[in-house]
Amino acid sequence: KQEVTQIPAALSVPEGENLVLNCSFTDSAIYNLQWFRQDPGKGLTSLLLIQSSQREQTSGRLNASLDKSSGRSTLYIAASQPGDSATYLCAVDNAGNMLTFGGGTRLMVKP
Amino acid sequence: SQTIHQWPATLVQPVGSPLSLECTVEGTSNPNLYWYRQAAGRGLQLLFYSVGIGQISSEVPQNLSASRPQDRQFILSSKKLLLSDSGFYLCAWSVGAAGANVLTFGAGSRLTVL
Numbered sequence: 001k002q003e004v005t006q007i008p009a010a011l012s013v014p015e016g017e018n019l020v021l022n023c024s025f026t027d028s029a030i031y032n033l034q035w036f037r038q039d040p041g042k043g044l045t046s047l048l049l050i051q052s053s054q055r056e057q058t059s060g061r062l063n064a065s066l067d068k069s070s071g072r073s074t075l076y077i078a079a080s081q082p083g084d085s086a087t088y089l090c091a092v093d094n095a096g097n098m099l100t101f102g103g104g105t106r107l108m109v110k111p
Numbered sequence: 112s113q114t115i116h117q118w119p120a121t122l123v124q125p126v127g128s129p130l131s132l133e134c135t136v137e138g139t140s141n142p143n144l145y146w147y148r149q150a151a152g153r154g155l156q157l158l159f160y161s162v163g164i165g166q167i168s169s170e171v172p173q174n175l176s177a178s179r180p181q182d183r184q185f186i187l188s189s190k191k192l193l194l195s196d197s198g199f200y201l202c203a204w205s206v207g208a209a210g211a212n213v214l215t216f217g218a219g220s221r222l223t224v225l
């Protein structure tokens with residue numbers, strides 16, 4: 001059974017810092033890995049999707065990497081802003097879009 | 112463009128009462144549909160998924176059921192709610208080959224059972 005772990009559970013940084021969120025998974029036989037953002041009381045917004053054959057994906061200030069063999073992914077946020085404050089969730093797809101989610105990292109960027 | 116709607120957005124129900132949460136998708140055909148639950152202090156858990164009308168698969172045994180009466184409609188139900196059914200329920204959809212596409216989520220329905 002796939003297990004997804006995210007470290008740290010919570011993170012508080014001053015505005016402008018570059019930061020890295022970590023995600024690890026136990027079963028490397030994945031189709032893809034997705035990073036989502038969730039604002040309090042809201043649904044999930046997909047940020048980046050990395051296919052199993054890819055190493056990384058970039059969107060604006062966000063860069064996600066995938067090392068399938070070691071069961072790890074990182075989400076790099078450059079020049080963080082207060083608007084980046086949210087919970088970030090990673091999820092792996094082992095079987096046709098049935099995602100297994102990590103517990104999330106709650107990020108606070110202080111002005 | 113595709114959109115996904117969930118309602119109601121919030122719901123407060125007494126223990127033992129019935130439940131119906133509805134999810135509809137617009138702008139696509141034959142989507143895969145999913146119900147997830149996010150309980151307080153816990154991660155997102157897949158409850159049900161459907162690859163077509165009348166085709167429902169359950170991931171975990173529970174007090175809930177799901178139905179797909181139309182191609183783009185997915186309903187989550189319960190005959191008698193339990194306190195443990197409280198949580199944030201998210202509907203999602205995808206199309207295409209397995210693993211090839213992003214899962215898109217609705218805004219969620221917050222259920223409080225008292």
